[in-house]
Amino acid sequence: MNGPDKLRRGSITGQWKQLGLVGVPVSKGQKKDGTEKGPASLRDGGLVERLTDIGCDVKDYGDADFGEVNEDQCYDNVKNPRSVAQGTLKTADMVEQALRTEGHCLAIGGDHSMAIGTIMGHARVNPDMAVLWIDAHADINTPLTSDSGNIHGMPLSFLAKELDQYVPHMPGGWEDIQACISVEQIAWIGLRDVDPGERKIIEKYDMNAFSMQEVDRYGIREVLEKAIKAVDPDGDKPIHVSFDVDAMDPAHTPSTGTPVSGGLSVREMSYIAEEVADTGRLAMVDVAEVNPNLGSKQDVDNTVKSAIDIAARFFGNRRQGLCPPDYDIPVV
Amino acid sequence: MNGPDKLRRGSITGQWKQLGLVGVPVSKGQKKDGTEKGPASLRDGGLVERLTDIGCDVKDYGDADFGEVNEDQCYDNVKNPRSVAQGTLKTADMVEQALRTEGHCLAIGGDHSMAIGTIMGHARVNPDMAVLWIDAHADINTPLTSDSGNIHGMPLSFLAKELDQYVPHMPGGWEDIQACISVEQIAWIGLRDVDPGERKIIEKYDMNAFSMQEVDRYGIREVLEKAIKAVDPDGDKPIHVSFDVDAMDPAHTPSTGTPVSGGLSVREMSYIAEEVADTGRLAMVDVAEVNPNLGSKQDVDNTVKSAIDIAARFFGNRRQGLCPPDYDIPVV
Amino acid sequence: MNGPDKLRRGSITGQWKQLGLVGVPVSKGQKKDGTEKGPASLRDGGLVERLTDIGCDVKDYGDADFGEVNEDQCYDNVKNPRSVAQGTLKTADMVEQALRTEGHCLAIGGDHSMAIGTIMGHARVNPDMAVLWIDAHADINTPLTSDSGNIHGMPLSFLAKELDQYVPHMPGGWEDIQACISVEQIAWIGLRDVDPGERKIIEKYDMNAFSMQEVDRYGIREVLEKAIKAVDPDGDKPIHVSFDVDAMDPAHTPSTGTPVSGGLSVREMSYIAEEVADTGRLAMVDVAEVNPNLGSKQDVDNTVKSAIDIAARFFGNRRQGLCPPDYDIPVV
Ligand SMILES: [Mn+2]
Ligand SMILES: [Mn+2]
Ligand SMILES: [Mn+2]
Ligand SMILES: [Mn+2]
Ligand SMILES: [Mn+2]
Ligand SMILES: [Mn+2]
Numbered sequence: 002m003n004g005p006d007k008l009r010r011g012s013i014t015g016q017w018k019q020l021g022l023v024g025v026p027v028s029k030g031q032k033k034d035g036t037e038k039g040p041a042s043l044r045d046g047g048l049v050e051r052l053t054d055i056g057c058d059v060k061d062y063g064d065a066d067f068g069e070v071n072e073d074q075c076y077d078n079v080k081n082p083r084s085v086a087q088g089t090l091k092t093a094d095m096v097e098q099a100l101r102t103e104g105h106c107l108a109i110g111g112d113h114s115m116a117i118g119t120i121m122g123h124a125r126v127n128p129d130m131a132v133l134w135i136d137a138h139a140d141i142n143t144p145l146t147s148d149s150g151n152i153h154g155m156p157l158s159f160l161a162k163e164l165d166q167y168v169p170h171m172p173g174g175w176e177d178i179q180a181c182i183s184v185e186q187i188a189w190i191g192l193r194d195v196d197p198g199e200r201k202i203i204e205k206y207d208m209n210a211f212s213m214q215e216v217d218r219y220g221i222r223e224v225l226e227k228a229i230k231a232v233d234p235d236g237d238k239p240i241h242v243s244f245d246v247d248a249m250d251p252a253h254t255p256s257t258g259t260p261v262s263g264g265l266s267v268r269e270m271s272y273i274a275e276e277v278a279d280t281g282r283l284a285m286v287d288v289a290e291v292n293p294n295l296g297s298k299q300d301v302d303n304t305v306k307s308a309i310d311i312a313a314r315f316f317g318n319r320r321q322g323l324c325p326p327d328y329d330i331p332v333v
Numbered sequence: 334m335n336g337p338d339k340l341r342r343g344s345i346t347g348q349w350k351q352l353g354l355v356g357v358p359v360s361k362g363q364k365k366d367g368t369e370k371g372p373a374s375l376r377d378g379g380l381v382e383r384l385t386d387i388g389c390d391v392k393d394y395g396d397a398d399f400g401e402v403n404e405d406q407c408y409d410n411v412k413n414p415r416s417v418a419q420g421t422l423k424t425a426d427m428v429e430q431a432l433r434t435e436g437h438c439l440a441i442g443g444d445h446s447m448a449i450g451t452i453m454g455h456a457r458v459n460p461d462m463a464v465l466w467i468d469a470h471a472d473i474n475t476p477l478t479s480d481s482g483n484i485h486g487m488p489l490s491f492l493a494k495e496l497d498q499y500v501p502h503m504p505g506g507w508e509d510i511q512a513c514i515s516v517e518q519i520a521w522i523g524l525r526d527v528d529p530g531e532r533k534i535i536e537k538y539d540m541n542a543f544s545m546q547e548v549d550r551y552g553i554r555e556v557l558e559k560a561i562k563a564v565d566p567d568g569d570k571p572i573h574v575s576f577d578v579d580a581m582d583p584a585h586t587p588s589t590g591t592p593v594s595g596g597l598s599v600r601e602m603s604y605i606a607e608e609v610a611d612t613g614r615l616a617m618v619d620v621a622e623v624n625p626n627l628g629s630k631q632d633v634d635n636t637v638k639s640a641i642d643i644a645a646r647f648f649g650n651r652r653q654g655l656c657p658p659d660y661d662i663p664v665v
Numbered sequence: 666m667n668g669p670d671k672l673r674r675g676s677i678t679g680q681w682k683q684l685g686l687v688g689v690p691v692s693k694g695q696k697k698d699g700t701e702k703g704p705a706s707l708r709d710g711g712l713v714e715r716l717t718d719i720g721c722d723v724k725d726y727g728d729a730d731f732g733e734v735n736e737d738q739c740y741d742n743v744k745n746p747r748s749v750a751q752g753t754l755k756t757a758d759m760v761e762q763a764l765r766t767e768g769h770c771l772a773i774g775g776d777h778s779m780a781i782g783t784i785m786g787h788a789r790v791n792p793d794m795a796v797l798w799i800d801a802h803a804d805i806n807t808p809l810t811s812d813s814g815n816i817h818g819m820p821l822s823f824l825a826k827e828l829d830q831y832v833p834h835m836p837g838g839w840e841d842i843q844a845c846i847s848v849e850q851i852a853w854i855g856l857r858d859v860d861p862g863e864r865k866i867i868e869k870y871d872m873n874a875f876s877m878q879e880v881d882r883y884g885i886r887e888v889l890e891k892a893i894k895a896v897d898p899d900g901d902k903p904i905h906v907s908f909d910v911d912a913m914d915p916a917h918t919p920s921t922g923t924p925v926s927g928g929l930s931v932r933e934m935s936y937i938a939e940e941v942a943d944t945g946r947l948a949m950v951d952v953a954e955v956n957p958n959l960g961s962k963q964d965v966d967n968t969v970k971s972a973i974d975i976a977a978r979f980f981g982n983r984r985q986g987l988c989p990p991d992y993d994i995p996v997v
Pocket of ligand 4: 591
């Protein structure tokens with residue numbers, strides 16, 4: 002990009018003038034070390050500069066403190082329950098503060114258990130939010146349906162009120178984590194690896210699940226329209242996007258813990274981001290599951306670049322170009 | 334995939350409960366060694382386990398015996414005619430037996446000359462079958478239109494009754510191989526390297542050829558609907574899918590003898606497989622042209638993985654997830 | 666491809682029977698050495714043979730002489746203005762001659778500043794031409810809006826009459842380069858990196874800009890139809906395609922100076938070429954920005970192959986296959 006001036010948003014100028022950035026360095030929601038370095042890899046990759054270049058006034062709130070928990074035994078098969086709960090509560094507080102102060106928030110993880118905290122914090126401000134969960138996985142296993150015991154595969158089971166009967170009441174901070182949204186507020190895009198218990202929950206509650214099969218059948222435009230319509234039928238809800246980078250094809254985001262072939266292309270993910278931005282109702286975005294420990298340096302660089310590119314599109318960057326509203330073509 | 338139980342098909346449970354597996358280790362239909370190891374590479378890659386996991390009861394009939402033929406001179410320019418004929422007849426017998434006993438069959442090659450035998454065998458059971466030939470190539474050269482003399486580029490010319498006048502009557506077993514389907518029973522998807530004689534045959538017989546140009550124009554959904562409608566207008570025919578892995582883009586299936594750029598994506602091929610499975614009429618699938626001698630180890634692993642993924646989708650695996658019919662969400 | 670005869674176009678036989686080839690070895694329109702070898706890399710890669718195989722009668726006019734200019738200081742921030750102007754004038758003369766003599770022309774670059782000369786030359790023959798500019802970039806910066814000063818990002822500002830007021834009158838040959846088309850004669854496809862001044866020009870003149878966002882929204886078929894309709898509403902204009910290989914995704918054309926992720930696929934670009942060929946009105950094609958100095962040998966080979974494949978499709982090659990009009994299927 003070259004240009005006579007800093008880029009600013011065109012017709013949507015100032016919409017996200019103020020944007021809070023919150024790091025969520027959690028990796029205990031799954032087994033692979035590295036996602037705790039996700040926030041640093043995105044900051045080092047130039048995230049804040051990219052957002053500033055397109056006209057955002059970014060305030061960085063730093064990272065939520067996940068600390069260290071001694072003696073964090075499994076609860077049944079759930080791994081690291083206290084560690085995740087403790088950081089989740091801090092994440093929720095930071096997100097709430099960022100949203101109340103800046104109006105908009107970008108949370109960078111961290112494994113996808115991060116979203117328990119971001120959605121909890123967001124729900125204190127916008128309890129009626131619409132959630133777009135963009136992921137290869139449904140992340141709605143309960144502790145009892147999950148084989149792996151990894152909390153990053155369960156966040157939606159803790160967040161959805163209707164599933165309370167299926168979720169054990171765990172100790173170590175979970176007393177303070179309460180389901181805060183309804184299954185009707187959730188729509189998935191990008192699914193292609195869904196577990197049997199998850200499938201059953203989707204069917205039982207008639208949830209809004211758009212797998213890659215639907216993307217292939219209807220195209221990304223129609224799927225996105227259907228998804229938004231499903232969770233925000235009147236077009237008046239604040240939107241929370243929870244973006245797991247494994248939603249994208251491993252060709253674009255290889256450095257992630259549970260890649261699945263046949264994902265969204267850079268173009269489709271850009272399209273989603275641009276269209277959601279255009280609603281004017283985007284309140285918050287999570288970027289989850291960047292793991293700089295996985296793959297080659299090139300893989301990590303590609304993953305970080307893809308994640309930053311997409312984040313920038315959610316907050317105003319467009320492939321059609323942007324022009325400051327007061328710009329005049331220089332005359333000879 | 335994790336889950337509390339083995340996956341089984343949901344609404345289509347038991348449809349392919351019994352599935353016969355036939356290996357067709359032929360490589361003399363073309364010039365590159367390696368496709369004779371295709372069946373072993375797919376079995377070693379976990380094909381049977383994958384099918385079993387999604388609820389199939391697989392009976393492995395082993396490999397057709399292609400033996401050794403001494404003195405297999407060219408017939409005109411046709412290479413290895415006796416070797417191919419001999420194995421073709423054995424393949425046909427095994428396929429017929431598998432279909433009669435198990436009801437459904439998966440044949441794993443082997444170069445695409447394998448399909449002379451699989452369609453011959455299938456035609457003894459379902460002479461009215463609809464054939465979806467998914468390939469970068471039309472494979473309908475006659476021995477006289479082919480420059481290369483490789484039989485894997487000719488199978489449909491031996492199988493289509495209308496082309497009998499163009500096909501020399503060769504010795505060495507070909508006396509027992511008779512055209513058994515009509516040009517109207519065939520539809521191609523994925524074409525992008527079609528020879529002049531093939532083009533002429535397509536036009537002369539007004540055959541159902543869907544090239545990548547049509548996929549780009551109409552999208553995979555509409556092309557697949559048109560293709561199925563063309564060969565099965567009333568929706569009552571048993572379907573035979575002859576899947577050459579070179580139909581897919583070389584990015585996904587690099588270890589194949591005649592790769593051509595611009596192929597079907599993993600997603601489009603998954604879509605084809607899921608939709609054909611959903612017809613409830615799929616009787617048989619060929620998987621042809623996996624060649625583990627070509628490319629790097631990574632290339633071979635990717636090719637085998639893609640082929641197994643697609644085979645599993647033809648026989649019930651779905652991106653939306655699967656749930657056993659008797660499954661209940663565990664309650665606390 | 667095999668076949669009993671040289672391939673020739675089917676229903677469009679002879680349309681480009683005569684085709685002039687002009688090399689434009691310019692690299693001073695940008696900063697990276699290598700594009701001056703673009704014409705040689707395409708010829709060495711078999712371009713002429715490929716065109717001949719599909720029935721074209723190619724006359725190679727050789728390369729425009731870009732010579733050496735001593736003391737080519739910047740004009741304001743515009744780099745190498747005299748070198749580019751000098752070669753541009755020679756390019757225009759050669760293109761004019763090729764078009765008048767052969768009826769159709771393929772120009773191979775060279776950086777995209779080449780198109781100042783090709784469109785100038787073409788405009789002497791067909792002043793009413795419709796221009797399809799297929800590119801990741803809009804290439805319509807003026808010398809005053811450009812940060813880089815690279816002329817390859819400015820060609821359309823020199824060519825469009827409406828922009829004359831914004832373009833300084835430079836010395837060293839630029840006196841003889843005059844804007845020769847209108848903004849209404851131009852449509853872009855593939856944009857995804859558009860500068861602020863460019864965006865402003867696009868909006869001010871309501872130009873026909875189709876970015877990748879539109880390709881993702883409408884699909885390549887609809888975008889191409891809209892683009893052609895915009896510049897050639899009655900279907901009676903000669904078409905000039907200016908194809909920057911960076912329009913394609915870097916996965917296909919990595920050896921280019923300013924790659925941008927999320928580009929056109931081989932399939933979409935093939936579709937564009939086939940459809941434009943089918944209009945029967947294609948007069949000229951530029952192939953710009955192949956840089957054999959960039960990337961690995963594999964990258965260069967892939968880039969050259971992609972460029973040649975696409976050039977061949979513009980001049981008659983089709984994924985459905987081609988058959989000489991007088992071809993008969995050989996009978997036994
Ligand atoms: Mn996730
Ligand atoms: Mn995931
Ligand atoms: Mn084949
Ligand atoms: Mn093939
Ligand atoms: Mn360009
Ligand atoms: Mn460009």
